[in-house]
Amino acid sequence: MYDFRLDEVTEWIVDKGARTIALQLPEGLKVHGQAIAEEIEYRTSGKCILIGDPCYGACDVDQRFLDYADVLIQFGHAEIPSMEIGSNVLFVEVFMNMDISKLLPQSLPLLKGIVGVLTTVQHVKMLPMIREWLEDHGHQTVIGKGDSRIVFEGQVLGCNISAVEPLKDQVGSFLYIGSGDFHPLSIAVETDLPVVVIDPLMQEVRELSELREKILRQRHGAIARASQANKFAILVSTKIGQNRMELAWKLRCMLEENGRSAYLIALEEFHPDRMLPFEVDAYVSTACPRIAIDDYLRYDKPLLTPVELEIVLGLRDWSNYRLDTIAGN
Numbered sequence: 001m002y003d004f005r006l007d008e009v010t011e012w013i014v015d016k017g018a019r020t021i022a023l024q025l026p027e028g029l030k031v032h033g034q035a036i037a038e039e040i041e042y043r044t045s046g047k048c049i050l051i052g053d054p055c056y057g058a059c060d061v062d063q064r065f066l067d068y069a070d071v072l073i074q075f076g077h078a079e080i081p082s083m084e085i086g087s088n089v090l091f092v093e094v095f096m097n098m099d100i101s102k103l104l105p106q107s108l109p110l111l112k113g114i115v116g117v118l119t120t121v122q123h124v125k126m127l128p129m130i131r132e133w134l135e136d137h138g139h140q141t142v143i144g145k146g147d148s149r150i151v152f153e154g155q156v157l158g159c160n161i162s163a164v165e166p167l168k169d170q171v172g173s174f175l176y177i178g179s180g181d182f183h184p185l186s187i188a189v190e191t192d193l194p195v196v197v198i199d200p201l202m203q204e205v206r207e208l209s210e211l212r213e214k215i216l217r218q219r220h221g222a223i224a225r226a227s228q229a230n231k232f233a234i235l236v237s238t239k240i241g242q243n244r245m246e247l248a249w250k251l252r253c254m255l256e257e258n259g260r261s262a263y264l265i266a267l268e269e270f271h272p273d274r275m276l277p278f279e280v281d282a283y284v285s286t287a288c289p290r291i292a293i294d295d296y297l298r299y300d301k302p303l304l305t306p307v308e309l310e311i312v313l314g315l316r317d318w319s320n321y322r323l324d325t326i327a328g329n
C-alpha cells in the first residue's frame, strides 16, 4: 500500500555521505520503521536511529537530531517550503494509491456543480484519475495551488487550506480525498459549500454539513465560556513549523489593551496536565490549529483559537468566524 521510495532515499544518503541517520515517521507509519531501518542499513554503510516521539507533520521536525545523527529523514509528509530547515533533512512523501472505484459513484449524488478537488499529500497522485472520472460523469473539476506552505497542486494541510481560495467563487461543491475530518471541516467552515469526503482507508463517503454545525455550536460555546475570562494563557509551540511567537505577542497586547491579563507559555507537547500549575481562566492556542478543535474537551478551561479570541474581545463578529490557519510566508 505504501511506497517509501527507498531508491531515492538511499541515493540521498550516499550523496550526503551520512553515517548516522535519524528516521522520523508519523504514528500511522511507525510500524514500518524497523523494516525501513534494516533496508537502509543493508543498502548503505549508515546506521539508523528510529525517533520514538510522536511526529504530527512536516512542522514537527526533531530539531535535536544533530546531537546524535548526521541527517534526518522524515517519512509521510511533504516539506513545508516556507519553513527553513537546512539541507541535512529529507522529507519523503509516501504516496498511497488506493482503490476508490466503489466510492466515486457514491459521491456523485452529493456533489453539486463544478467540483473543487482537494486532498492530502498521500493521495495527490490520484487526483488526475479522480478528475478524469468526474469529468466523464458530468462534473467539471478545478484544482488550486496553495501558498508557500504547500508543495503540490490540490494539496491541503490541516493548518492550511489556501488551495481553496482561488476556487471558492467558481465551484458548487468540494470533493476531499483523505482520512479524518479536520481538513474538510476547515474547507466547509471557510466556504459554507457542500464538502464531500471520499475516505480511502475507511472505504466510505460522507458529507460534512452536520459535523460543521456541531463544531460551530461547540466553538460558539467555547467563546461564550471565555467571554468572562480575565486571565489568559497564550500557548506557543516550540515545534519549528507551529511556532507563532509574533502572533502570541500580538494577542497578549490585544488582551492587555482590552483590560485582560495574559501570560505566554511555551511548550513542545501540549497536554492538559501541563496547564495544572497555571492559574488562568482560559487558554489561547497559537500552535497547530487542530489542537483547539480536536482536544477541546480534554481541557477544563475554554481553549480558543486566535480568531475566537478576537470574537471574545469584540474585535470580530461571529458571522466572520473561521477556523484558524497558518499561512505561508
Ligand code: SF4
Residues within 6 Å of the ligand: 056, 057, 058, 059, 060, 157, 158, 159, 160, 241, 242, 287, 288, 289, 290, 326
Ligand atoms: S501545524 Fe498541524 S496541521 Fe499543520 S502541518 Fe503541523 S500538524 Fe499538520
